[in-house]
Amino acid sequence: MEHIALYRAWRPQSFQDMVGQQHIIKTLQNAIREQRVSHAYLFSGPRGTGKTSAAKVLAKAVNCERGLGPEPCNECPSCLRITAGNVMDVQEIDAASNRGVEEIRDLRDKVKYAPTEVRRKVYIIDEVHMLTTEAFNALLKTLEEPPPHVMFILATTEPHKLPATIISRCQRFDFRRVSLEEQAAHLRTICDKEGIEADPDALQYIARLSDGGMRDALSILDQISSFTDGQVTYQQVLGMTGGIPSEQFARLAKAILEGDMGLLLELVEQLMQEGKSADKCLENLLYYFRDLLMIKMVPGADQLTDRVLNPAEFQDMASAFSRERLFEIVDTLNRYLGEMKYATHPQTLFEVALMKLCSMHEQGNLAVPVAAASSGSVPAVAGTSSGADPGELDMLKRQLAALEKKLEQAIQAGAVAGGRDHNASPKLQPAQSAPRISAAGKMPPQVDKFIASKDSPDFSAVYKQWSVVLQGVKEEKVTVHAWFVDGEPVSVMEDAVLVAFKNTIHRDTTEKPANRQVIENVMAARLGKPYRLVTIMMRDWNEAAQKSADQPGKEELRLEHEHEAAGASKEPWIDEAIQLFGEDLVVIKE
CATH class of the missing domain: 1.10.8.60 (Helicase, Ruva Protein; domain 3)
Incomplete structure (x- = not known):
């Protein structure tokens, strides 16, 4: 006996055989029982959810020889012949291959004739969204006012493509995905x-x-x-x-958690050897971390996903990640998944995505208590072992040093401001406005040490590589490069590079935390060791260097600006103009 595919052999022949559409079944059964069947129905929903099967069952129910009832008998000649597709009055039309206006006009002409074999003519139009605009227009009037012996059942997976004039003439039923x-x-x-x-x-x-x-x-x-x-x-x-068991995803997640890139690449190669596709692996890994996030944030979330077979295993893995880390992982995987469709080598992009996740750091681990910062000690990082990544330790040290510098600058700024207020002349206070606080007035700490190190071998090495640093910043973020290119390195002291700017706005923009982070990352990558970025105005640097050269036993040959050589103006508004626009844009005329 010839084998019949399971989905054909088990196709629903009655409403009770349908799975998961109880809200639709009950409505149709009540309409048939009360003889309130509509002349046109629209069945919409995902593929394989029972739209066409429900249409055929409805056609049998309205034509059953044993009378209208909630279920067709499936025993009378009409039911049996409709099931076999041998009744001319019940037609199933494929709109994908009969989408033209001529086919719809032919259907419209045949509608007027009475049925010859059963009680009502039923036209089932499958994939109705494939009809052309002209075909829809030809169907409109007939669909709205068909003869009393005709019923239309339209089925589609994309109801948004149907004209509103068609939808408004039908009773719409939305088939949902089966749970x-x-x-x-x-x-x-x-x-x-x-x-x-x-x-x-x-x-x-x-x-x-x-x-x-x-x-x-x-x-x-x-x-x-x-x-x-x-x-x-x-x-x-x-x-x-070609599926991937959850155990392999757990191994990938554990390797990401521990930062083991070698194990990650080994697991990827194993998946590729098994014939898995890189895009599917990345998509399923995204689903895996989505489930971890749901389980971590929502109690009882194992009911919110269909992919969790063992909630206990997911719970253990979810507790090992922080919420912020899971959000970052999902965001990164989603971005790489969007790029995967355009990738020439998907496996390489998959490996890069995993290595990116492996190198990410939890934001919570980077927070440093104030007491620890003031003492200068590096606290233990929660969730990490004693054998932490050297890169993480370097980053923590840089952040501690930055906090210390900012604290010292704040103390100095407060002391200077207090001294000015204390020594200010009562006669000048009403006439002078409060000075504008900007980066132009900021002097970096330990300027004397920077001046002493301006001819050091470290500075020479950095100065030779400065064009490489600028190019790296440009490749990383071109907008930061547009502001940073105004600066020029003038000294290097230990782990800090002093950059002098001619324009105040360029320095202010470069000092923003996000832009500073980009520049420091590029310097660490291109110069071979981590450096902090310290900024100063060029005129302040020249003045400080000149004062140091004027001291006994020191001489320095220095190029001066025209108006500097003639003596800087003592007028406060000239100094303010130079601070606002820079020396290159300010011309002093007698």
């Missing part, structure tokens, strides 16, 4: 009746693969049962469908 539990139960029933032995985990995984479509689930079950001679196991389903 995981309903699919697994239906698959178990079919396996019992077909003599197929299947593990519960295997059926649940098949249901997850079908994405809510019952027809897809039955097709996968049919394929796997043929391959395994009626013995369906979880591992066989994974091997046949």
Whole structure:
């Protein structure tokens, strides 16, 4: 006997055979029982959810020879012939291949004739969104006012493509995706009746693969049962469908958590050797971390996802990550997944995405208590072992040093401001406005040490590589480069590079934390060791260097600006103009 595919052999023949659409079944049964059947219906929803099957069952119910009832009898000649497709008055039309206006005009002409074999003519138009605009226009009037013996049932997976004039003439029913539990139960029933032995985990995984479509689930079950001679196991389903077990995702997540790039690359190579596709691996890994985030943030979230087979394992893994880290991982994976479709080498992009995750640091681990910062000690980082990554320690040290510098600058600024207020002349206070606080007035601490180190070998090495640093900043973020290129390195002291700016606004913009971070990352990468960025105005640097050269035993040859050589003006508004616009844009005329 010829084999019939499971999705055809188990196609619903009555409303009670349908899975997961109780809200639609009950409405249609009540309408048939009360003889309030509409002349036009619109069935919309994902593929494999029972739209066409429901249309055929409805056609049998309104034409059953035993009278209108909530279910067709499936025994009378009309029901049997409609099931076999041998009734000319019940037509199923494929709109994808009959989408032109001529086919719809022909249908419109035939509608006026009375049925010859059954009680009502039923036209089932499948994939109705494929009709052309002209075909829809030809169907409008007939759909709105058909003869009393005609019923239209339109089925589509994309209802948004239908004109509003068509939708408004139909009763619309939205078919939903079949839930995981309903699919697994239906698959178990079919396996019992077909003599197929299947593990519960295997059926649940098949249901997850079908994405809510019952027809897809039955097709996968049919394929796997043929391959395994009626013995369906979880591992066989994974091997046949190219799926990845959750244990491998757990190993990937553990390697990301521990920062083990070697293990990550080994696992990726193993997946590729097994024939997995890089884009599917990345997509499933994104789903895995999404589930971890849901379980961590929402109690009882194992009911919110169809991918969790063992919630206890997910709970343990979710507790190992912080919320911020999970948000960053999901965001990064989503971005790389969008780029994957354009990638020439998907495996390479997959590996880069995992290495990116491996190098990310939790924001919470970078927070440093004030007491620890003031004491200058590096606190232990929560969640890390004693063998921490040297890069993490360097970053923590740089951040501690930056905090110390900012604290020292704040203390100095407060002391200077207090001294000015204390010594200010009462006569000058009413006439003078408060000075504008900007980066122009900021002098970096330890300027004397920077002046002493301005001819050091470290500065020479940095100065030679400065064009490489500028190019790196440009490649990383061109907007930061546009402001940073105004600066020029003038000294290097230990782990700090002093950069002098001619224009105040360029210095202010460079000092922003986000821009500073970009520049310091590039300097660490291009100069071979981490450096802090310290800024100063060029005129302040020249003045400080000149004062140092004027001291006994020191001489310095220095180029001066024209108006500097003649003597800087003592007028306060001239100094303010220079601070606002820079020396290059200010011309002093006598």
